[in-house]
Structures are given as C-alpha cells and as structure tokens.
Amino acid sequence: MMNDLDWLLDLVALGTVADLAPLVGENRVLVKRGLRQMRQTTRQGLFSLAGVSELSVPKITAMDIGFRLGPRLNASGRLKEALASFELLTTTDVFKAGELAQQLEMQNRERQRITRDMQTRAEEIATSQDKDSHLLFAVDESFNSGVIGLAASRLTEKYYRPAVVASKGEEETRGSCRSIPEFHITDALDQCADLLVRHGGHAAAAGFTVKNENLAELVLRLKSVAEEKLSGTELKPTLTADAEVSLSEIRPELYEKCLRYLEPTGYGNREPSFVARNVKVKNSRTVGAEGKHLKLSLEDEKGLTHDAIGFRLGDWHKNIPARVDILFTYELNEFNGRVSYQLNLKDLKKS
Incomplete structure (x- = not known):
C-alpha cells in the first residue's frame, strides 16, 4: 500500500545521494525506499536522464545516482542556473524531457572540460607557490x-x-x-x-x-x-580492506546472495572491499578522457577472467606488472544496455 507521500521518495533518494548525505540511519532507509520507488517511477524526466546516462531505470542504484545521474543534474547549476534540472524533474512532456536531458548531458560534458582545465591550472598555481x-x-x-x-x-x-x-x-x-x-x-x-x-x-x-x-x-x-x-604527520592515504580473498572466490553469486543486500552503499556506508594478491594481468588498456582510467583483464587461480576498472589509475598502464596485488570492490555494472560484474580497483601494486 502506497503512502500519500511515497511518490516523492524517488526525489528524496536523488537529492540525498547527490548531495553526499551520509547513507546511515534514516537517510539509508529513505534512500532504500526511494530507490524502490525510482525503479517504478513514471517521471518522464528520470527516464530521459537515465537514457543519456546509459542506465536502465528499473536497475538504478545509489552508486548510479552518485556518479551518473547526480553530476548531470548538478551541471546546469554549476555552469548557469539550475532551472533546467528543476524543469526536467517536473515535466510530464516526453519530448521536453528528452530535450532537457540532452541539454544537461551537454552541460555536463562542458563542466567536465572546465573542471579538467581548472584542475591543471589550479595545480600549477598551488604547487608553484x-x-x-x-x-x-x-x-x-x-x-x-x-x-x-x-x-x-x-x-x-x-x-x-x-x-x-x-x-x-x-x-x-x-x-x-x-x-x-x-x-x-x-x-x-x-x-x-x-x-x-x-x-x-x-x-x-x-x-x-x-x-x-x-x-x-x-x-x-x-x-x-x-x-x-x-606537522610531523605522514600525509599518505590509508585504504582499509574488509577481507583478503582469492580472486576465484569473487563470483556473481557473491554479489547476488550477499553484497547486494548491503545496498544502498555510498558516502558514510562504504561498499565492502577486498584484497587479492599475486593476480595475473592478462590485458591492460586505458579508457576515458585522456586515458585517465585503467581497464584490466585479470586471471584467477582457476584460469577464469575478471574485468576490472580503475578510475584515475590510467598511469599504471605504461608499466603494468605481470602480477599485481589489488584492493577492490565488486559491483554490478551496466553500460550500453549490457549488464556485467566487475572489480572496481581502488589501488594496486606490484606483487
């Protein structure tokens, strides 16, 4: 039975995740219910936004909001004003929704370009001082x-x-x-x-x-x-793993029977992370703008291949070792209508 306000929970989930509110306590409950509502939404704007984000509405996760829907919704406000995002979420016109989603997609690409240029310039200024x-x-x-x-x-x-x-x-x-x-x-x-x-x-x-x-x-x-x-503090990031595993233990059943029940994960409620050692690298390439991201094919002890993506780890491609120790999360990935499981690399080093 639907509460009178349940139809708004998809927007609650969208705003909570996109604004980086911690996914704990009542926030987590609201986002979990909001995702359920979002997967059956009738909002034309969400369908159109999911389309330009190459997502399927019935399978949207909190991670999808944080990394794909949220940045596009925020792009208009970052560059000009947020009216286009508001209109997208409130329109009932399928054609207008499509036009607005395309507008946000173009603004997000422009935002990405501006951010890259600004980051380069900011780094030059900060480090030269x-x-x-x-x-x-x-x-x-x-x-x-x-x-x-x-x-x-x-x-x-x-x-x-x-x-x-x-x-x-x-x-x-x-x-x-x-x-x-x-x-x-x-x-x-x-x-x-x-x-x-x-x-x-x-x-x-x-x-x-x-x-x-x-x-x-x-x-x-x-x-x-x-x-x-x-002063006196060693300024190095520390990454924590929840378990050390053999790569052959990481299978789709692990996600379907265990990990997916921990959703929604995100800020304040991170995904479980794992370490696997002495993993064989079968293939390496870079993807994304300027080759910033690393795409690997890894082979486990049983000869099975695992796809892995390492965001902003593209520099490893030039000198990738034959065997590596990896720290990663395991996730469901949807791209261009294709659903697969992949390792999301957080860090790696030579074995």
Whole structure:
C-alpha cells in the first residue's frame, strides 16, 4: 500500500545521494525506499536522464545516482542556473524531457572540460607557490565558481592534503575547500572568521567568501593552521580492506546472495572491499578522457577472467606488472544496455 507521500521518495533518494548525505540511519532507509520507488517511477524526466546516462531505470542504484545521474543534474547549476534540472524533474512532456536531458548531458560534458582545465591550472598555481605546504591554495580570476569544489577535490585526492580553490571577483573571492581525515577544514576556517564575510561546512568540505583585501592574510593564516596541525604527520592515504580473498572466490553469486543486500552503499556506508594478491594481468588498456582510467583483464587461480576498472589509475598502464596485488570492490555494472560484474580497483601494486 502506497503512502500519500511515497511518490516523492524517488526525489528524496536523488537529492540525498547527490548531495553526499551520509547513507546511515534514516537517510539509508529513505534512500532504500526511494530507490524502490525510482525503479517504478513514471517521471518522464528520470527516464530521459537515465537514457543519456546509459542506465536502465528499473536497475538504478545509489552508486548510479552518485556518479551518473547526480553530476548531470548538478551541471546546469554549476555552469548557469539550475532551472533546467528543476524543469526536467517536473515535466510530464516526453519530448521536453528528452530535450532537457540532452541539454544537461551537454552541460555536463562542458563542466567536465572546465573542471579538467581548472584542475591543471589550479595545480600549477598551488604547487608553484609552495610545493611542500601542508595546505594547497589556488586562486585565479578565471576560475568558474560553480566547479571550484570539484577542482579542490581532485587536488586533495592527488596530493592527500587539504586544498582550497577560489574564484576571485572584483571585490570578493569565493573559495571551496576539501580536506583529509586528519584536518577539520571548517574548524580551520573558524580560526580565520575575523577575515571572512561568511563561511560554513563540515570536517571534509567547506566554502567561504572573503574580501579581496583580506585574501593574502587568509592564505597565510590557513597555511599556518595546517602547518601547526599536520606537522610531523605522514600525509599518505590509508585504504582499509574488509577481507583478503582469492580472486576465484569473487563470483556473481557473491554479489547476488550477499553484497547486494548491503545496498544502498555510498558516502558514510562504504561498499565492502577486498584484497587479492599475486593476480595475473592478462590485458591492460586505458579508457576515458585522456586515458585517465585503467581497464584490466585479470586471471584467477582457476584460469577464469575478471574485468576490472580503475578510475584515475590510467598511469599504471605504461608499466603494468605481470602480477599485481589489488584492493577492490565488486559491483554490478551496466553500460550500453549490457549488464556485467566487475572489480572496481581502488589501488594496486606490484606483487
């Protein structure tokens, strides 16, 4: 029996996951019920958005929202205004829904291009100032304020340091911050509150606005706070596995009988991860823009082949070892209407 408000739960799931709310407690319950509602939705906009995202609506997962639907919905607001996304989710016109979905797809591709260019420029600025700084800071008048957070995230991932990317206007500068578990970025901004027009966030991400006359002092003070907090700390990311397995133990039945019942997984409720050692590499290639992602065919002890994808691990392709130790999650993958199981590589090293 459907509650009067159940028809809105697909939107609740969409917003909760896309906004990176932790998938624990009531959030997890709402997203789980929302996904069930989404898989039987009649919203034309969701069908069209799933279409350009190469997804099947009855099989959408929280991961699909986070990595495929969410970025497309957010693209319009990042580049211009979010009206197109709102209209997509509310229209009952199938033709308008298709046009809006295509518009968001094009805006998302433009957003990806801008983010890549901005990341390159932000990295140049941040590392040229002080390569060994405990906090990276990049500010430029050309930066698009809608995607500075994405560029900051990439810097934090690459250098494992708190990072700030800021867009400088005529009178004020808007900044977006991303951080690591060892450094509470909003606490750091609190210590600089006298310099800021406004700020807010949480431990891992924050934003602020500062008058341009206070910008230089803010950079110095944030770097000083980071130096004090992180000095003597080994700044290396730590990945934790839930179990060490033989690759031959990773089979579709494991997903169907166990892993899928842990859904929805995502921020705050990560997927189970595994380590397998001395795995044979049969084939290696790069995929994606500029070959940033790594695609492997791996052979287990019984001679069976497993497909694996490593996002932003493309640099490994040039010197991939014959045998590797891998840390991965196991997932259901749908692409171009084809459903398969694959390893999602989080890290690897030579055996």
